[in-house]
Amino acid sequence: MVWSGVGLPLECVAVPGVLLRTGDVLVEVELATVCGSDVHTARGHRPADKPLVLGHEQVGRIVAVAEQSYSANGMPLRMGQRVVWSVTVACGTCSRCRRGLPQKCHELAKYGHERMQRGWELSGGFATHVQVRAGTAIVVVDEQVPATVLAPASCATATVVAALGSASALVPLAGATVLVTGAGMLGVTACAMATDAGAVVVVSDPDAARRQLALAFGAAAVADPGAPYESPTGVASVLTALQRAGAAEPTIALELSGAGSAVQTALDLIGIGGVVVLVGSVSPGEAVLLDSESIVRRLVTVRGVHNYTPGDLAQAVTYLSGAWHRHPFSALVGRTFHLSQADAALALAATALHPRVGITSQQPATLG
Incomplete structure (x- = not known):
């Protein structure tokens, strides 16, 4: 679902094909959550190139893997794994990356923030799939942890x-x-x-x-x-x-x-x-x-503090995997909308009635 400007409804756009480059993976989105920055972008409160696909908090399952694709801890990625991934894509070699600041990479790209472009159309979580590019921290997650708990890990947690x-x-x-x-x-x-x-x-x-x-x-x-x-x-x-x-x-x-x-x-x-x-x-x-x-x-x-490192994301997942039994994290997503109702999801998120609102192209009852 593509955002084209303030006051315009999101538009459903089909992507006929995806070319995975070395280190890329294709993930089917299980659940995305609406972050406050998504609302700020849609309402014109922050600058953004358009058109773009919003969404940078999500959990999904790998459906295709390019060769030499690895998780944040260096383990090879494979089809079928359930994952979350960083909001940022970093080059890994510039002066900031070498200083341990990949979230401020000189060549930084961000999911849900970049103009939709040929070759990386699936660049945000408000979609059926996301092309997760090489240079993104990817963390494999537990099958038993609810999607409503895991999706916010990619930003909030x-x-x-x-x-x-x-x-x-x-x-x-x-x-x-x-x-x-x-x-x-x-x-x-x-x-x-x-x-x-x-x-x-x-x-x-x-x-x-x-x-x-x-x-x-x-x-x-x-x-x-x-x-x-x-x-x-x-x-x-x-x-x-x-x-x-x-x-x-x-x-x-x-x-x-x-x-x-x-x-x-x-x-x-x-x-x-x-x-x-x-x-x-x-x-x-x-x-x-x-x-x-x-x-x-x-x-x-x-x-x-703005954004985070790959280690922070891995630590967030580890924490949520144990903490969701102690604290009501799963209740923080107040309502989940079908992807086709993304405009309604953004409108509800703007009211701040719930800490998070969910979006999925799956049947909500199937969510973990």
């Missing part, structure tokens, strides 16, 4: 792994108090992962239903960023109450909403020697006041 890895390189998660701003798909995933790692997690979100969802994913407490400063439900008050009960001051903050006010909250409330990881700010927004003296005196580190 792997990004959270990268964010937590960036934070824990400076501050160990075990015993830390972690502030998570934003309780969408990334926020509740971060809440579960940090809690499982031994952290005390406080989640801030203006939506009451999302705050309740965060509690189901292990949050020790939730806060309303819209509450008056002195309110017991405000972010500062909730953090103070936890400290009085014996918790440490917040030394990790993960900003996952993209709201300027949330970025400001994270910078203002992080404790001595803490780290603020900014993830949600992927679109232009309001300016944020940076009090450089306060940053210096509190020994605060500010880091940015």
Whole structure:
């Protein structure tokens, strides 16, 4: 299903043939999920060349393999394997790839973001099949894990792994108090992962239903960023109450909403020697006041995370394979639409009623 511009319905386009090059695989899509960036692209909130096939969170099954095709851990790929794959295609040889930053490759291509072109028409998850190109991290996944759990691994879960890895390189998660701003798909995933790692997690979100969802994913407490400063439900008050009960001051903050006010909250409330990881700010927004003296005196580190490495994706799959029994990940996909109803899926995703909405060309009842 091809997007051709803001306000235009997605168009069904047939691809008569696929030429797999060395290292490519052809995957039949089992389930794709609609990421917020898909909605932003469709609504014109971010620049994109068109026409393009949206979708970069998906799980599927290999139906054709070119020679010399390997998974992220170096194992040969074969037909019939169930897989997820990275949002990015990297060259592996440029200066950024050699620095360990393949997600910022000089020759970067991204599934669901590139203009549809001859020879790579099947470049996004809103399709029956995706041509997964050489240079893409591919991870074989367990047959028993539901598709609704696995599809978001290719963006949301792997990004959270990268964010937590960036934070824990400076501050160990075990015993830390972690502030998570934003309780969408990334926020509740971060809440579960940090809690499982031994952290005390406080989640801030203006939506009451999302705050309740965060509690189901292990949050020790939730806060309303819209509450008056002195309110017991405000972010500062909730953090103070936890400290009085014996918790440490917040030394990790993960900003996952993209709201300027949330970025400001994270910078203002992080404790001595803490780290603020900014993830949600992927679109232009309001300016944020940076009090450089306060940053210096509190020994605060500010880091940015955008996309992830192949290792992050592999770790995300490993985590989900065990965590879906402990946390209600399978319930985060609120509704699944047939591929022909992709416009309706995008419209529902735009309401943020559900953390994720699914799209499939299969019968929904057959999904794992």
